[in-house]
Amino acid sequence: MHTSLFITCYNDTLYPETGRAVVCLLERLGVEVQFQPKQTCCGQMHANTGFRGEAFSQAKRFVRLYQDADTVVIPSSSCVAMMRDQYPGLIEELGNDELRKQYEALMPRVFELSEFLIDKLGVEDVGAYFPHRVAYHASCHGVRALHLGERPYRLLAKVRGLEVAPLANVDRCCGFGGTFSVKNAEVSSAMLAVKLQDVIATGAEYCTALDNSCLMHLGGAMHRQYAGMKTIHLAQILASTEEAPAEVTL
Amino acid sequence: MSLSAASHAELDPRLAAPFPKAVLPVLRNPQLRKNVAHAIDVIQAKRGKLVAEKRDWQELRTAASAIRAHALENLGAYLEQFEERCTAAGGTVHWAADAEEARKIILDLLRQQQATEVIKIKTMTSAEIQLNPCLQAAGVDVFETDLAEIILQLGDLEPSHIVVPALHVNRSQVREIFARRMGLKNLSDDPKELTNAARAFLRQKFLSIPTAISGANFLIAETGSVAVVESEGNGRMCLTLPRTMITLAGIEKVLPRFQDMEVMLQLLARSATGERMNPYTSLWTGVTEGDGPQSFHVVLLDNGRSSILGKEKQRQTLKCIRCAACMNTCPVYRQTGGHAYGSVYPGPIGAILTPQLMQMKHAQSLPFASSLCGACYEVCPVKINIPEVLLELRSQVVDQERKQAGRIFDPMYLGLRIANLIFAGAWRFHAAQWFGRMGLKLWTRKDGWIHSLPGVGGKWTQTRDLRGLPDQTFHQWWAKRAAQSRQEGK
Amino acid sequence: MSATAPSRQLILDRISAATQDAAKDAAGRAAAYAALPRGYARRGLLNKEERVELMIERLREYDAEVVESLPTELPAAIEARLATSGRRKFVVPTGVPAEWGAFGFDWKLDHGLITAEVEQAEGVVTAATCGIADSGTIVLHHTAAEGRRILTLLPDWHLCILLASQVVETLPEYFDRCKQPPALVTWISGPSATADIEMTRIKGVHGPRFLHVILVRDESSAETYRSAAHTELRPEKSGSARIR
Numbered sequence: 012m013h014t015s016l017f018i019t020c021y022n023d024t025l026y027p028e029t030g031r032a033v034v035c036l037l038e039r040l041g042v043e044v045q046f047q048p049k050q051t052c053c054g055q056m057h058a059n060t061g062f063r064g065e066a067f068s069q070a071k072r073f074v075r076l077y078q079d080a081d082t083v084v085i086p087s088s089s090c091v092a093m094m095r096d097q098y099p100g101l102i103e104e105l106g107n108d109e110l111r112k113q114y115e116a117l118m119p120r121v122f123e124l125s126e127f128l129i130d131k132l133g134v135e136d137v138g139a140y141f142p143h144r145v146a147y148h149a150s151c152h153g154v155r156a157l158h159l160g161e162r163p164y165r166l167l168a169k170v171r172g173l174e175v176a177p178l179a180n181v182d183r184c185c186g187f188g189g190t191f192s193v194k195n196a197e198v199s200s201a202m203l204a205v206k207l208q209d210v211i212a213t214g215a216e217y218c219t220a221l222d223n224s225c226l227m228h229l230g231g232a233m234h235r236q237y238a239g240m241k242t243i244h245l246a247q248i249l250a251s252t253e254e255a256p257a258e259v260t261l
Numbered sequence: 262m263s264l265s266a267a268s269h270a271e272l273d274p275r276l277a278a279p280f281p282k283a284v285l286p287v288l289r290n291p292q293l294r295k296n297v298a299h300a301i302d303v304i305q306a307k308r309g310k311l312v313a314e315k316r317d318w319q320e321l322r323t324a325a326s327a328i329r330a331h332a333l334e335n336l337g338a339y340l341e342q343f344e345e346r347c348t349a350a351g352g353t354v355h356w357a358a359d360a361e362e363a364r365k366i367i368l369d370l371l372r373q374q375q376a377t378e379v380i381k382i383k384t385m386t387s388a389e390i391q392l393n394p395c396l397q398a399a400g401v402d403v404f405e406t407d408l409a410e411i412i413l414q415l416g417d418l419e420p421s422h423i424v425v426p427a428l429h430v431n432r433s434q435v436r437e438i439f440a441r442r443m444g445l446k447n448l449s450d451d452p453k454e455l456t457n458a459a460r461a462f463l464r465q466k467f468l469s470i471p472t473a474i475s476g477a478n479f480l481i482a483e484t485g486s487v488a489v490v491e492s493e494g495n496g497r498m499c500l501t502l503p504r505t506m507i508t509l510a511g512i513e514k515v516l517p518r519f520q521d522m523e524v525m526l527q528l529l530a531r532s533a534t535g536e537r538m539n540p541y542t543s544l545w546t547g548v549t550e551g552d553g554p555q556s557f558h559v560v561l562l563d564n565g566r567s568s569i570l571g572k573e574k575q576r577q578t579l580k581c582i583r584c585a586a587c588m589n590t591c592p593v594y595r596q597t598g599g600h601a602y603g604s605v606y607p608g609p610i611g612a613i614l615t616p617q618l619m620q621m622k623h624a625q626s627l628p629f630a631s632s633l634c635g636a637c638y639e640v641c642p643v644k645i646n647i648p649e650v651l652l653e654l655r656s657q658v659v660d661q662e663r664k665q666a667g668r669i670f671d672p673m674y675l676g677l678r679i680a681n682l683i684f685a686g687a688w689r690f691h692a693a694q695w696f697g698r699m700g701l702k703l704w705t706r707k708d709g710w711i712h713s714l715p716g717v718g719g720k721w722t723q724t725r726d727l728r729g730l731p732d733q734t735f736h737q738w739w740a741k742r743a744a745q746s747r748q749e750g751k
Numbered sequence: 752m753s754a755t756a757p758s759r760q761l762i763l764d765r766i767s768a769a770t771q772d773a774a775k776d777a778a779g780r781a782a783a784y785a786a787l788p789r790g791y792a793r794r795g796l797l798n799k800e801e802r803v804e805l806m807i808e809r810l811r812e813y814d815a816e817v818v819e820s821l822p823t824e825l826p827a828a829i830e831a832r833l834a835t836s837g838r839r840k841f842v843v844p845t846g847v848p849a850e851w852g853a854f855g856f857d858w859k860l861d862h863g864l865i866t867a868e869v870e871q872a873e874g875v876v877t878a879a880t881c882g883i884a885d886s887g888t889i890v891l892h893h894t895a896a897e898g899r900r901i902l903t904l905l906p907d908w909h910l911c912i913l914l915a916s917q918v919v920e921t922l923p924e925y926f927d928r929c930k931q932p933p934a935l936v937t938w939i940s941g942p943s944a945t946a947d948i949e950m951t952r953i954k955g956v957h958g959p960r961f962l963h964v965i966l967v968r969d970e971s972s973a974e975t976y977r978s979a980a981h982t983e984l985r986p987e988k989s990g991s992a993r994i995r
Contacts, residue, residue: 018735025730031735048687051685056677058652059633061656061657062659068685072684155635155636155639156635188631189632193673195280195281195593197723198596200723200724201596202596205592230728234726234728
């Protein structure tokens with residue numbers, strides 16, 4: 012089986028270890044990973060901040076770049092949500108019939124990471140070992156846009172040594188919201204403070220999620236406050252084994 | 262005598278501070294935040310239980326959304342039908358193109374009655390048109406009769422929620438207001454005693470004031486009826502006892518048939534107050550001889566609604582049945598309460614309705630007052646896709662900004678325009694990554710983290726650290742690994 | 752109305768321009784309306800006994816006091832309720848059966864009573880049109896046996912006689928029973944309440960603070976007391992005496 016990894020602009024720049032973990036994990040599961048060097052960004056940041064005009068070219072770019080891929084795997088639920096929820100409107104506005112057909116043919120082959128593992132590969136136990144207490148933060152796009160449901164929990168349940176610490180108000184937004192975190196920094200921080208209370212209260216060593224965007228926000232506050240907890244992307248937990256434990260640089 | 266209303270700057274979208282500024286005093290007010298969180302937690306818990314037990318909840322939402330969309334699609338015909346039936350039943354229907362005209366119509370009706378006092382049932386629509394200050398200025402005493410509205414009126418405060426407007430006020434604050442304004446020295450802060458004080462205070466008003474003003478939850482086209490949904494009974498008092506009844510209603514409040522209430526009533530109370538049914542719902546049709554007001558007027562209000570109607574993605578805003586479930590679930594509203602939105606319509610629905618009613622000339626910060634978490638859409642009983650409308654309005658605000666000369670000084674605007682150029686080509690992206698990493702090294706401390714940044718970046722580092730950019734991007738790692746394995750392959 | 756005629760046309764023109772997707776005529780509109788999705792439950796799942804028990808349970812959840820009675824025992828049940836109420840002065844709709852009342856109390860039939868007289872009453876006794884078990888809702892259409900709206904609003908104590916045959920489980924079932932839409936409806940789901948002060952639910956703001964219900968176990972559809980669901984669109988003038 013082949014898959015093409017869309018790393019996302021912010022993972023490429025800020026969290027390359029997540030990408031490395033995805034590659035390591037998928038190769039361990041016998042999947043051949045390809046990487047399109049021309050990839051840049053899905054356009055979410057622009058579309059969500061009102062710069063719709065700028066998002067058109069990024070949507071076109073993605074569809075064209077991956078039209079021949081067997082499957083595409085993306086370690087970011089917000090980027091997948093962008094493609095499923097907003098690309099149709101953008102593409103319709105462009106009025107390009109060929110592009111629309113390419114998009115419609117491509118989308119069923121595009122997966123968020125946990126979807127790829129559970130739905131496409133049909134695996135829950137990926138042979139991971141991560142002997143720590145971990146709280147799972149359910150990011151909004153994953154819950155409400157992608158309806159990931161139980162998938163991340165099923166994956167976590169099979170990680171040897173890992174103890175899942177239930178998180179109160181698990182569905183409540185952490186306050187990142189993309190450019191919201193800067194345009195409305197104070198409210199974002201208030202929401203973060205409230206979320207962090209719930210996360211810290213779990214007594215976990217790590218907070219994990221399927222989106223590094225939320226983790227950058229949560230982890231940034233944890234670091235500022237010497238909170239005694241770290242963040243780590245779920246891919247890195249799943250890639251972790253006894254022989255090669257997860258890279259945790261925080 | 263001027264008919265222009267004195268503005269309450271705090272909730273006047275034309276004058277209110279933009280959201281990021283307006284939230285600051287609220288965020289620093291622990292009492293207010295606690296009051297808001299407590300109130301919405303109570304409603305949310307009750308709502309959650311009732312929704313879980315309702316096996317056809319999603320089907321009801323689907324039906325309600327479809328009924329409201331159909332009513333809006335055929336709004337002209339249904340309004341005309343409502344007018345005809347209401348008139349045949351003895352009511353009089355007036356049409357107000359905007360807030361000023363609505364105020365004028367109501368004031369004229371009051372003058373015809375020579376009314377010097379009116380009793381009112383809570384209606385956000387009257388707050389939208391700033392009716393009370395206008396009536397007061399014209400020498401008409403206005404007596405709000407909802408407990409929350411009396412608290413606000415006597416305390417000279419502003420509403421912060423559309424269903425529980427005084428949720429930001431706690432019991433000792435209410436005690437203080439009542440003791441002072443009702444002259445009750447020995448009043449305790451027990452909610453039961455406070456409520457009894459309000460009951461006694463209002464009883465005389467209900468029995469003596471011959472003119473009442475209400476809003477409407479629903480206008481029934483088929484019969485020309487009006488429905489009012491309430492908990493306290495003050496609505497029933499106002500719509501039964503006076504001689505003259507004036508109902509102010511947005512044109513979007515129409516339902517095609519009486520039977521459509523079977524869907525709306527199942528959704529509304531559960532969404533708004535977490536009850537299977539609110540204590541009192543009243544429906545009346547025109548004038549009934551011997552029972553209730555003998556003079557009945559409906560003022561249909563446009564005030565920007567017809568322009569929202571014509572916009573494809575935005576029309577759904579008008580499906581709203583004012584249940585406030587969206588603000589009860591909103592994680593932003595939870596921290597800010599209603600006043601920060603600078604409008605009588607706060608929360609998620611306010612963030613989309615207010616700027617649209619203002620023809621996108623004011624309240625432009627509101628569409629950005631959201632992290633786009635989608636919780637509102639999930640709970641909306643009429644399935645308004647609020648995030649979708651927020652995004653649409655954001656792009657309209659930005660399109661306005663594109664035409665302004667000052668945009669080149671806005672770091673966010675510049676940053677996003679530049680980012681788009683960067684994402685257009687992989688080599689540009691990679692170059693930008695390199696420059697970014699080099700530039701940020703200036704602020705990266707020995708522990709590998711950035712603790713403060715200038716300008717826009719400083720908004721991040723106010724409360725969060727940022728890990729310094731890694732020396733190697735993912736794509737660089739990939740390319741290196743690919744080169745290595747090619748070498749090893751030789 | 753003519754004073755706002757220009758605005759009326761202006762608004763309707765704006766709406767027309769904004770709704771190019773409107774149905775072209777009444778038939779088209781009716782067809783679109785008929786095609787709207789209605790996948791929600793119309794009928795309940797409970798049998799008659801369970802339905803009545805649910806109605807009683809939900810009424811009691813709202814702190815309404817409920818007793819049951821057989822049709823033949825109804826007058827005695829009413830007398831007992833009135834006696835234990837501690838009240839003496841009652842107002843009564845003119846259409847209420849004579850057997851339901853007086854019993855030596857101050858019993859005023861609403862033959863054009865003025866507001867002050869209603870205000871001085873300590874309680875009111877009425878029939879009802881329907882009971883909706885799911886929400887414990889009592890529905891009044893303000894027929895002659897239910898009275899003008901002021902009667903169930905000003906007095907502090909309301910005794911409502913509800914027949915088991917009037918009880919349905921779901922709200923759609925109530926609407927199905929309405930042969931045509933009534934002109935006046937009051938849906939009562941417990942005594943008035945507010946939660947405006949710190950979300951503490953306080954019973955009884957305006958309107959009767961005490962709601963009592965006698966649930967009459969009438970088994971047959973040949974009712975002893977005519978169900979108000981059969982009344983016409985416009986209720987009778989309250990001035991005329993009627994036994995219905």
